Amino acid sequence: MKLKSVDISKTASAATIVFDALRKAIIEGDLKEGEPLRQDEIARMFNTSRIPVREAISRLEEQGLVKTQRYKGAVVSGLSAQEAQEIFDLRAVLEPEVIRRAVPRMSKEALAQAKECLVAFSQSSDPMTWGDLNRDFHATLYREAGLQYHMDVIDNAMDRVDSYLRAQLVLSNGSERANDEHIAIWEACAAGDADLAAALTREHITGACDALLQTLNKLG
Structure with missing residues (x-):
């Protein structure tokens, strides 16, 4: 083992x-x-x-x-396509609302920390680091909302799909797309545009869901 x-x-x-x-x-x-x-x-x-x-x-x-x-x-446990869809449907409702509430409270320190995660993600050639950096980027922004229960639910949802998301980033060459989307989300947060940050986060999640379902089909 x-x-x-x-x-x-x-x-x-x-x-x-x-x-x-x-x-x-x-x-x-x-x-x-x-x-x-x-x-x-x-x-x-x-x-x-x-x-x-x-x-x-x-x-x-x-x-x-x-x-x-x-x-x-x-x-x-494994993950079925139906379970993956359900988890991402939940994330697509929850996470945009969390970041919407976080933006008005966003500190310079949180933006700087999130940017460090973003830069590290874009510069890393080691797929083993992508999953952690991806989660750290989003969590750093979300925490500013001060919604701990929401964060716990998001963490549990991410735990369930994390290993498959890591595989998806490698198999679909998804790191470049994810990086571009991270940059757009960060810029919306830095500009104080809560609605745009929420919309971009929702698109980011639904796009990752589509890519993950394709990965699950390949792995199956």
Whole structure:
């Protein structure tokens, strides 16, 4: 199993550490669709008991990243085209509204940080960095709205599709298009145009959805 192990035998938040490590491995594609999550093996890797491992897997199942199969136990979940469409439909409603509310409150520091993410994304030739930089760019702008519950929902939605979005950026050469769209969104935020930022964000999400559905068809 491709998973970075940590000795957490003396750590109080063992379940959280296991959860974070498994979540990261799933999102980044180190744990593939259908790969079993064997509690004994994971417990040994983290030098802990099965109890925090079971709790971590249960949390992953709540987020849709893991499912329980008969005779196999917990395995990494796949993503159907229908599920992807539903997730992106939600994002296309939620994220434009979040950025609309963020723009009037946008600080110079947030704009500068988002631009750093944007520049790093455009200059990176390593596909493994694109997913994190993409999420950091959007999250930096969205946080200015001060809507933490909305952010939690967006994060969960992104977790569900993240590994597929990373594949889509590589297979469809989508990084160049994403970069151009990021620039336009950032410029709208910098200009204080909330309606334009919202419209561009919605177009960005629906375009990514179309590209992802094509990727899922190829992977299927």
